[in-house]
Every structure is written in structure tokens, then in C-alpha cells.
Amino acid sequence: MRRFLFLFVLLLAAPYAFADTIAVAVAANFTAPMRELAERFRRDTGHELQLSFGATGNFYAQIRNGAPFAVLLAADQETPARLEQEGYALAGSRITYAVGKLALWSPDPALVDEGGEVLRRGNFNRIALANPRHAPYGAAAMAAMQALGVHEPLVAKFVLGENVGQAFQFVASGNAELGFVALAQVYEAPGRLRPGSLWLVPQTLYPPIRQDAVILLPGAKDGRPTEAVARLLTYLQEPAARALIRAYGYE
Template identity: 55%
Template sequence: MKRTLPLIFTLFALSTAQADEIQVAVAANFTGPMQVISALFERDTGHKASLAFGATGKFYAQISNGAPFEVLLAADDETPARLVKEGNAVAGTPFTYAIGTLVLWSTDPKLVDNKGEILKKGGFKHLSIANPKAAPYGAAAMQTMSKLGIVDKLKPLFVQGENISQTHQFVSTGAAELGFVAYSQVIKNGQIGSGSGWIVPGSFYDPIRQDAVILAKGKDKPAAVALMNYLKGDKAKAVIKSFGYELR
């Protein structure tokens, strides 16, 4: 037993030395799945992902101004490409980890019909929407309303969230009767878990391809590469699908 103890401590020291921690900026819509995935990632690799959640547009501004993030999980595919072009992310690392789905949702189980006709009929005072300039799901909501020809009619009713998490919060707390949120925020057992909702047809808005990228500050971090590989693996994919995302 005395002979094995030094070996155990040596192996523990080696594994601890190899483990790393990375700063990850995560699009707000991906909060739920990333919390699950990061726990699995730490358990399986020893690396730790320190997560910050928010709007992709705001993360872009922060990263451009030197924020210490090493990996970005964006809510679009344009921001990672732009960061690569500007030298703030590593070329060749962006990939689509999820494709998002937009939902019109209310906590009232009878308010939203399954075709979204409530938007045309009215009868509500507030409609929550994420900032379309910073949040791709907000941009998708605007495209949806534009396609339906009701933007001008509904604009006075907008309650704008800084990101999709705040947008969901406005609806869930009753600050708005309904709002455009990410399917991942309301899905349970493969369907809308509570309240009522309309899953917006994908033809109503540009595909929400969500890309991950290693940022310049994570260029030489093995844990950054490990996380990107983990997101491409079966365990992460199973979690992503369970939250209602599509995979490329």
C-alpha cells in the first residue's frame, strides 16, 4: 500500500497539470444545453469551461475590445466568420454546432394558436422580442413579422430584451403576454413543455446556424481544442438534439 501511494499522487498531479480552464462566451439561447455539456466535458476530460451567457452582438463588441474569452459559441455563423477575418479568431476552426428554431410562446395555455394567427388577430398588449441588432433570434423574429406583413402594426407593442434569455424572462414573468423565444428555452420531452406556442416555419426566417470558434486568446490552449472536439462528439450532439436544435 505504501508503494502505491506515491504512484497515485504522481498520476493525480499529472492529470491536474494537464487539466486546463477556458473562458467561453455562449449565446444566451444555448444556456441550458451548454450547462449540461460543460459538466460532461469536465467529467470526461478534466478541463473546465467557465461560461458567460449573453447576446452574440455584445460578445462580438467585447471580444473586439480585448475581452479574455477563448472560445465563442455564437447564435449565428456571421459573427465567428467576421472575427476570423478581423484576426480575433483562429482560421479554420468555425463549425456549426447547432441550428436553432424560433417559437412564438406564451405562459397562457390558450393564447397562442398553432399557426400564429394571434399575431394578426391581436388581443394582447405586449410582445417580447430580443434586440434584432445584437441577437440573431431577434433578427429572425423581425423577418417572421415582416413576412407576415405585421411589423408596423406590432412595433408599438414590443418589449425588447437585451438577449433571448431576457426576452424569455419577460414572457415567463408576465411582463409580456407572449414573445419570440428559442425553442430550446421551452422544450420538454420533445414538445413545448408549458403554456402555448407556435413553432415558426423555417421558411419564415434565415436559418439560425450557430457556429463555434476558437478565439485568438485561445489559440494555444489545448482545452479550447478539446471543447471544440467534444461539441462534435456523440454525447454533446445528443444533448443538443434533446433541446430541440437541429444538427448539420
């Protein structure tokens, strides 16, 4: 009987016997959905994700300097492609895991109007955005303001965040009255928006924010992804994961 119980426990533990910990660099805009996906992934596969959140441009520099990330979930397509070309990522491993949307948001329910005219009125002291030099959502915000012809009048009011996560924190904390953020950040839970006022910036005003994931060299062995890393990229494309990503406002 004891032997039977021992074997039964071994069978139950088998799927987790070779569980790995995967170091994943994640674009700041994808923080909330990725935390939830990481918990689901651990529950379903036994593999742990060690998540680091930040600006895609900063991750690029860290990876080139030897940071041991196994996977990068970027906020753009260009950075993963560049890492492939430069030999820091596994060729042919890129996938598009989300298409982001830019939003202008304020905790003040009366500040941001549905047409974004607040940008022309300029009746605020500070507007937050991610640094456009290395954060794709910051570059998208700059493109939108330039398309609207409001960039020059607003430059003096800019508060630049290291990434879109920091830009969001500037607005949420009141250090800026409004800001350009990822639509996903305005969700306090899947399908439920935070209080405040919001303008969903028309996608015709900025280049598409296609967000690619890529397997980095520490996530591969002998030119092939490890089992855990391959499983993660497959997991991101499964219907349940896609449904959660859509629930945070991504396409």
C-alpha cells in the first residue's frame, strides 16, 4: 500500500519534476497581463517566470551587455529583429504577442475629452509620456502630437518617464495631470477601466505598436529553445492567453 501511494505521488509530480525558472524581460506596458499570465503558466506547466519590467530600449542595451534573459517581450518589432540580426537572439523565433493601443488618461474625470481637444486647450501644467528615445509608447505619443500639431506648444509641459510604466505612475500619483499611456494600464482588472477620463488615441495618428517576443541565446541550447522557453511562446499564443490579452485592451 505504501509503495502504491509512493508511485501515485510520483505520477502526480511528474509534470513538475523538470520545472525550470525562466528569466523574462517584459515591456512595462505589459506588466498587468504578464503577471497574470505568469501565474497561470506556473499553475499549468510548473515552470516559474522570473519577470523584469522596463523600457524595451534599456533591455536591448542590457542584453547586449550580457544580461541573462531567456526571453524578451518587447514593446515593438524592431528591437527583437535587431537582436536576431546581431546574433543575440535565436533566428526565426519571433512572434507577435500583442498589438498595443495608445491612450491619453487622467484620474480627473472632467479633464480628458473624447476628442483629445484638451491637448489644444492646454489647460494643465504637466503631461507625462515615456521617453521617446527608447520607449515605443513614447515614440507613438510624439508621433500623435506631431500629427495633431500640438507638439511644440506642449514641450515645456512634458514629464518624461523612463518607460511607459513610470509615465503612468506620474499621472496616477498626481505628478502630472494627464499622460500618454498604454491602454492596458488604464484597466484595473481585465475588462474594467480605472476611474478618470480617457481618450483612445486614433491609431491613424501613430505607427502600429506591434509587440514581438523573441527567444534570446540564454533560452536556447545547441541552437534550439529549451523545453520551458518553447512552451512559454506557445502558451502566449493559445486561446486562453489571447483572450486575457484582449481583455486588457490589446489587439
